[in-house]
Amino acid sequence: MPSSYLYTDLSAYYDLMCADINYHAQSYGVRRLHQLFGNEGNAHLDLACGTGPHVRYFIDFGYQSSGLDINQPMLEQAKTRCPEAQFTLGDMCDFQVDEPLDLITCFLYSIHYSATIEQLKQCIVSAHRALKPGGVFCFNSVDKTKIDNTLAERHDLTREDSFFTFRSAWHYCGDGEQQSLKLSITKTTDGITQSWDDEHPMVAVSFEDLASLLQPYFDVHILEHDYEKIMPWDKSSGNAIFVCVKTLTPG
Numbered sequence: 001m002p003s004s005y006l007y008t009d010l011s012a013y014y015d016l017m018c019a020d021i022n023y024h025a026q027s028y029g030v031r032r033l034h035q036l037f038g039n040e041g042n043a044h045l046d047l048a049c050g051t052g053p054h055v056r057y058f059i060d061f062g063y064q065s066s067g068l069d070i071n072q073p074m075l076e077q078a079k080t081r082c083p084e085a086q087f088t089l090g091d092m093c094d095f096q097v098d099e100p101l102d103l104i105t106c107f108l109y110s111i112h113y114s115a116t117i118e119q120l121k122q123c124i125v126s127a128h129r130a131l132k133p134g135g136v137f138c139f140n141s142v143d144k145t146k147i148d149n150t151l152a153e154r155h156d157l158t159r160e161d162s163f164f165t166f167r168s169a170w171h172y173c174g175d176g177e178q179q180s181l182k183l184s185i186t187k188t189t190d191g192i193t194q195s196w197d198d199e200h201p202m203v204a205v206s207f208e209d210l211a212s213l214l215q216p217y218f219d220v221h222i223l224e225h226d227y228e229k230i231m232p233w234d235k236s237s238g239n240a241i242f243v244c245v246k247t248l249t250p251g
């Protein structure tokens with residue numbers, strides 16, 4: 001049974017779960033990609049912005065940065081982190097902006113929260129509509145054909161008087177357009193352990209399929225999943241960064 005507490009009831013633990021992520025390196029890497037592939041504008045929107053760590057860095061780089069997320073508890077934390085930014089409660093599969101943008105980002109594989117291919121297409125259309133010509137849509141993705149269901153990430157952390165263990169893993173049954181992200185949190189305080197399991201339904205695509213969905217709207221560059229080096233995707237790794245430059249008219 002899918003469940004998704006992490007972004008609502010458990011949102012206070014989200015930043016702890018992500019404590020190992022180098023948000024500065026990710027933001028800096030995408031800024032560099034925008035400088036190389038995009039225009040010189042600074043109007044930025046982060047889709048599925050969560051608690052706003054990337055928005056914070058983009059503002060500090062000089063962008064006019066804003067965020068969109070579907071869960072209000074995540075946005076409350078984002079507002080505290082970035083009081084000068086505008087945050088919108090909304091669905092990345094159907095959003096509109098008042099002023100056209102130069103850069104749209106979507107980090108941490110969140111593009112896959114467009115839970116079906118149809119919704120993913122709507123997300124792509126919304127991003128295309130929101131950008132200026134020459135604007136960039138940049139996100140990372142996992143290829144369904146390369147998911148290894150036996151792999152999981154784990155990290156442990158002590159905060160105040162509690163010990164936390166966070167685990168995450170992709171699961172793909174090998175068929176169809178649905179994969180899931182399994183997350184678990186265990187918290188032990190004074191010898192009492194609580195645990196929560198989340199299972200998030202997400203869209204499953206191969207990079208080939210994803211590129212075909214994007215190509216009517218964007219010039220698509222698929223890069224190795226390394227925010228510190230810019231290298232074309234080697235066609236074998238299962239994670240990649242997509243840099244999509246808005247073409248003048250949909251093809």
Ligand SMILES: C[S@@+](CC[C@H](N)C(=O)[O-])C[C@H]1O[C@@H](n2cnc3c(N)ncnc32)[C@H](O)[C@@H]1O
Nearest residue numbers: 007048049050069070071074091092107108113
């Ligand atoms: C893995 S978190 C990533 C948050 C942030 N981008 C980061 O890198 O820390 C995924 C985020 O996607 C949001 N989300 C899920 N489905 C969404 C949708 N359809 N539209 C907008 N946000 C969504 C969740 O609320 C959550 O904040």
